[in-house]
Amino acid sequence: MSVQAVSAQLKIGPYSMSSPVVLAPMAGITDTPFRQLCLSMGAGMAVSEMVTSNPKLWNTRKSRLRMVHNHEFEPRSVQIAGHDPEQMAEAARLNQELGAQIIDINMGCPAKKVCNKAAGSALLRDLGLVESILKAVTAAVEIPVTLKIRTGWDPTQRNGVTVARLAEQCGIAALAVHGRTRACMYRGEAEYDTIASIVEAVRIPVMANGDITSPEKAQKVLKHTGASALMIGRAAQGKPWIFREINHFLQHGEQLPAIGHAEAEAILLGHLQALQRFYGEFQGVRIARKHVGWYMKDQPQEQEFRRRFNQLETAQEQQDCIQAHFQLMSAGSDDSKHITRVETTR
Numbered sequence: 001m002s003v004q005a006v007s008a009q010l011k012i013g014p015y016s017m018s019s020p021v022v023l024a025p026m027a028g029i030t031d032t033p034f035r036q037l038c039l040s041m042g043a044g045m046a047v048s049e050m051v052t053s054n055p056k057l058w059n060t061r062k063s064r065l066r067m068v069h070n071h072e073f074e075p076r077s078v079q080i081a082g083h084d085p086e087q088m089a090e091a092a093r094l095n096q097e098l099g100a101q102i103i104d105i106n107m108g109c110p111a112k113k114v115c116n117k118a119a120g121s122a123l124l125r126d127l128g129l130v131e132s133i134l135k136a137v138t139a140a141v142e143i144p145v146t147l148k149i150r151t152g153w154d155p156t157q158r159n160g161v162t163v164a165r166l167a168e169q170c171g172i173a174a175l176a177v178h179g180r181t182r183a184c185m186y187r188g189e190a191e192y193d194t195i196a197s198i199v200e201a202v203r204i205p206v207m208a209n210g211d212i213t214s215p216e217k218a219q220k221v222l223k224h225t226g227a228s229a230l231m232i233g234r235a236a237q238g239k240p241w242i243f244r245e246i247n248h249f250l251q252h253g254e255q256l257p258a259i260g261h262a263e264a265e266a267i268l269l270g271h272l273q274a275l276q277r278f279y280g281e282f283q284g285v286r287i288a289r290k291h292v293g294w295y296m297k298d299q300p301q302e303q304e305f306r307r308r309f310n311q312l313e314t315a316q317e318q319q320d321c322i323q324a325h326f327q328l329m330s331a332g333s334d335d336s337k338h339i340t341r342v343e344t345t346r
Contacts, residue, residue, distance in 0.1 A: 008222055008250065010044060010205055010229035012102060012174045013144030015075040017044030017229070021218070021246050022207055024176070024233035025050055025079040025104065025148070032072065033274035034291075037267070038236055039073040042243035044229070046077070047148075050106045053082025053091035077102040077146070083123065085132045089140035096141045102173075104146045105137060107163075124153050124163060134170035144173035148209075151194040152181045164198045164206075172204065176231050179210035186234075196225045207231040214242075215249030222250070238294030240267065265326040268295055269319060276315045285315055292322075 008020035023030060023038045023046035030038075035046035078100035080091045092103045107123045107130065123130050138145045147167050152158035164175055177198055179190030190210030199206045208221050209231035218230050236242055241259055248256045271291060276284030289310050296302050305325070312318050 008227070008229060010174075010207070012045075012075070012146060012205065015045075015101070015144070017075075019044030019243065019247050020222075020229040020250070021243050022176075022229055022231045023047060023236060023243070024209055024231045025106070026233055026237075029237065031275075031278065031287075033271065033278050034240075036072065036274065037271055038240045038243060041240045041267075042247045043232075043236075045075060045102075046073070047104050048076075048078045050079040050081040051091060051095065053080050053084065053087040075101040077104050079104040079106050079148070080137075081106040083129065083133075085129075085136035088133050089136040092137045092141045092145070096143055100143065102144050102146060103137060103141055104148060104176075105133065105172075107147060107149045122153075124149065124159065125157075127159075127162065127166065130163060131166055131170060134167060134172060138171040145171065146174045146176065147172045148176040148178070150178045150181055151191070154181050157181070158194050160194050161197050161201045164202050168202045168204050174205040174207065174228075175202070176207040176209050178231075179208070192221055192224050195227060199226045205229065209233065212246075215246045215255065218246045219250060238291070238297055240271075261326055261329050264295075265322065268292070268322055272315070272318055272322070281315050285313065285318060288318060292318075 010017040010020045010022070019042055021042065021044055023035060023043045025047040027049050030046060030049050035048065039046050076099060078095045080088060080095065080103060082088045082091065088105070095103060123133070134145075134147070149160060149163055149167075151160040158181060160177060164177070167175060175198065177195045179192050179195055180186070180188070192208060192210075195206065195208045205228035206225070207229040208225045208227040210233075212218050212221055212230055212232055213235040221227070221230060230246070232242060232246070245256050248254070272284075272288045275288050275291070278284065279287055289306075292309055293306050296305060309318070309321055312321060
């Protein structure tokens with residue numbers, strides 16, 4: 001049975017997104033290969049991994065790879081993180097020069113290694129510093145600046161509405177709001193009432209984020225919050241086709257058929273090959289292991305397969321392993337050691 005379609009549209013500065021479903025920035029995950037994959041699967045925008053504002057770290061291999069912005073789908077949104085207004089402004093200018101078309105400021109990450117440096121969601125405790133950073137960054141670049149926040153520091157200090165209003169006054173072009181406080185980390189369930197209050201309080205676009213794991217949940221969150229768009233994070237790990245599923249459900253009010261084995265195999269192999277081209281075989285093979293683990297999550301004999309797969313040392317071995325697995329799946333063998341999320345997309 002179909003349900004009523006929901007209309008949503010996201011526009012940031014001069015950029016109108018083809019889809020109101022955006023890939024969230026995730027450190028160590030939303031690298032160039034994963035962003036390109038999610039964009040090809042229907043994401044309207046994909047925000048990069050956060051780039052440090054500390055210039056001393058810009059020449060590390062990790063930072064150099066994160067600061068490659070050319071030859072990607074538009075608009076290219078790059079997230080920066082830090083606590084020093086001048087450094088944040090300089091990081092914004094540099095990334096604009098390197099091809100960023102939107103700068104996103106991280107005030108939403110709850111990780112201790114970020115918050116212990118008074119960055120990420122730790123900034124939500126200091127509205128004066130928030131204002132200084134927002135003004136410095138928006139003044140430093142000619143491209144739109146967006147902001148990602150949480151609903152507050154802890155459940156007793158949900159100051160998301162106040163921060164949102166301040167952001168709008170400082171020239172922020174759009175907001176992404178995760179429906180938890182910093183203290184909540186990723187525990188419990190996201191709440192959307194605060195996001196709805198933020199939507200009512202500002203005129204700039206708001207993206208709702210947190211626990212959006214299915215097309216049905218996406219529709220409910222859009223209706224509840226009135227947000228302009230949705231931001232998908234962990235639910236895209238191992239399931240990049242979630243973007244087209246949500247898009248179809250929002251547009252037509254009905255589910256897409258479950259993804260087939262052949263297409264899932266092609267997506268996974270393409271992802272592995274992209275990782276190996278981007279990082280080189282040695283590092284690419286190792287980074288591929290966590291992604292394959294997400295693709296195969298919650299399947300029978302998952303741990304056994306991951307143990308065997310994680311021992312493989314070459315790109316060819318990984319490719320052969322995946323192909324052999326899908327051949328067994330297609331043959332319907334009970335010995336296939338099923339490890340794919342394909343069967344649980346519905």
